[in-house]
Amino acid sequence: MQALVYNGARDVIVTEVPDARIERPTDVLIRVTSTNICGSDLHMYEGRTTMEPGRVLGHENLGEVIEIGSAVDRVRVGDMVCMPFNISCGHCKNCEAGLTAFCLTLNPGTAGAAYGYAGMGPYEGGQAEFLRVPYGDFNCLRLPRDAREKENDYVMLSDIFPTGWHCTELAGMRPGESVVVYGAGPVGLMAAYSAMLRGASKVMVVDRHPDRLRLAEQIGAIPIDDTKGSPVEQVLDLTAGEGADRGCECVGYQAHDAQGREQPAMTLNNLIRCVRPTGGIGVVGLFTPEDPGEIPFDMGTFWNKGQKMGTGQANVKAYNRQLRNLIHTGRAKPSFVISHELPLAQAPEGYEHFDARDEGWTKVVLHPDG
Numbered sequence: 260m261q262a263l264v265y266n267g268a269r270d271v272i273v274t275e276v277p278d279a280r281i282e283r284p285t286d287v288l289i290r291v292t293s294t295n296i297c298g299s300d301l302h303m304y305e306g307r308t309t310m311e312p313g314r315v316l317g318h319e320n321l322g323e324v325i326e327i328g329s330a331v332d333r334v335r336v337g338d339m340v341c342m343p344f345n346i347s348c349g350h351c352k353n354c355e356a357g358l359t360a361f362c363l364t365l366n367p368g369t370a371g372a373a374y375g376y377a378g379m380g381p382y383e384g385g386q387a388e389f390l391r392v393p394y395g396d397f398n399c400l401r402l403p404r405d406a407r408e409k410e411n412d413y414v415m416l417s418d419i420f421p422t423g424w425h426c427t428e429l430a431g432m433r434p435g436e437s438v439v440v441y442g443a444g445p446v447g448l449m450a451a452y453s454a455m456l457r458g459a460s461k462v463m464v465v466d467r468h469p470d471r472l473r474l475a476e477q478i479g480a481i482p483i484d485d486t487k488g489s490p491v492e493q494v495l496d497l498t499a500g501e502g503a504d505r506g507c508e509c510v511g512y513q514a515h516d517a518q519g520r521e522q523p524a525m526t527l528n529n530l531i532r533c534v535r536p537t538g539g540i541g542v543v544g545l546f547t548p549e550d551p552g553e554i555p556f557d558m559g560t561f562w563n564k565g566q567k568m569g570t571g572q573a574n575v576k577a578y579n580r581q582l583r584n585l586i587h588t589g590r591a592k593p594s595f596v597i598s599h600e601l602p603l604a605q606a607p608e609g610y611e612h613f614d615a616r617d618e619g620w621t622k623v624v625l626h627p628d629g
């Protein structure tokens with residue numbers, strides 16, 4: 260089959276690899292019709308991880324079931340399904356509690372398992388014609404009849420829509436509260452969108468890319484350009500000096516300052532300063548154990564302000580069914596983040612532009628079926 264393969268730092272190629280196939284009785288085989296490029300893929304793309312050359316990338320996948328293993332009894336051939344980026348067993352202590360990002364069976368001791376991801380198990384990604392889904396009954400979300408019509412919305416259920424929602428949940432957000440989001444990438448935009456859907460009174464989004472800030476404004480958030488003055492001061496001004504009730508970190512350790520220098524703790528420390536005392540902060544931006552691990556985090560201010568912080572990968576399954584229903588009934592349309600739809604053959608071009616955060620390249624969806 261044709262697949263997008265990691266070949267080295269800033270080097271991905273579309274090439275022929277062995278077909279994905281049913282390997283265990285609980286597997287499901289998918290013909291992939293939509294698969295996104297994610298900000299998380301860029302950690303590997305930029306050569307910052309232990310990703311081995313030859314691996315197929317892609318953890319945001321949607322497609323049609325074309326074969327099922329002998330032990331699969333819920334998912335059927337012909338179903339259109341979307342897969343959470345977390346691969347989970349469904350039976351361990353964490354999975355039973357809904358904490359599927361931390362499955363104890365598939366990748367114990369770390370942040371669970373995922374498709375096509377460094378350090379998250381041997382599973383191949385879905386930026387390919389076909390995808391093997393382990394524990395298919397558990398890891399496939401079945402889609403309604405409008406699956407093809409709303410495919411660009413439903414594919415966001417694999418990761419960024421639930422991840423954005425999770426960030427507001429980690430922050431402890433309640434209706435009527437004010438929320439500040441750092442990062443207007445796809446994840447930050449989904450956190451802002453989720454905060455709006457959950458009834459925030461005011462949503463502020465910090466970034467410096469005009470095209471991304473424009474999208475934030477289009478969904479009803481207040482754009483904050485941090486090249487035009489301290490983002491902390493701007494948030495304090497907009498919240499009568501109190502600070503926002505809740506903060507969402509959607510940038511990660513690759514945060515950089517206006518001069519382009521990497522400042523891994525910058526967004527965390529800014530959030531602590533512009534969220535009110537006893538407010539909550541959700542952190543879904545990636546802070547991997549290997550890179551950088553320890554960062555200069557302002558524990559003093561965090562402690563003084565009595566704030567709370569929740570972190571980690573999103574437990575996609577905890578949200579994707581309800582969010583699917585919001586899409587189905589027309590209450591949510593997360594496809595507004597998509598800037599480009601490309602065939603698989605053009606995936607390397609998509610990576611290059613998305614990695615450079617080129618103007619207008621917000622989110623790329625690949626369609627391996629044409």
Ligand code: NAD
Pocket residue numbers: 297298299300418419422441442443444445446447465466467468471485509510511512513514515516525526542543544545571572573616
């Ligand atoms: P992205 O790189 O496209 O977006 C990040 C945005 O942050 C960019 O627009 C950038 O301009 C902005 N930014 C950089 N420094 C900043 C600063 N100091 N202040 C404000 N904004 C700043 O990536 P994305 O796809 O939106 O993903 C964001 C993060 O979320 C990544 O770290 C990704 O790995 C992570 N992620 C986590 C999960 C999860 O389950 N926890 C899931 C998906 C993605």
Ligand code: ZN
Pocket residue numbers: 297298299300318319344418419
């Ligand atoms: Zn992702």
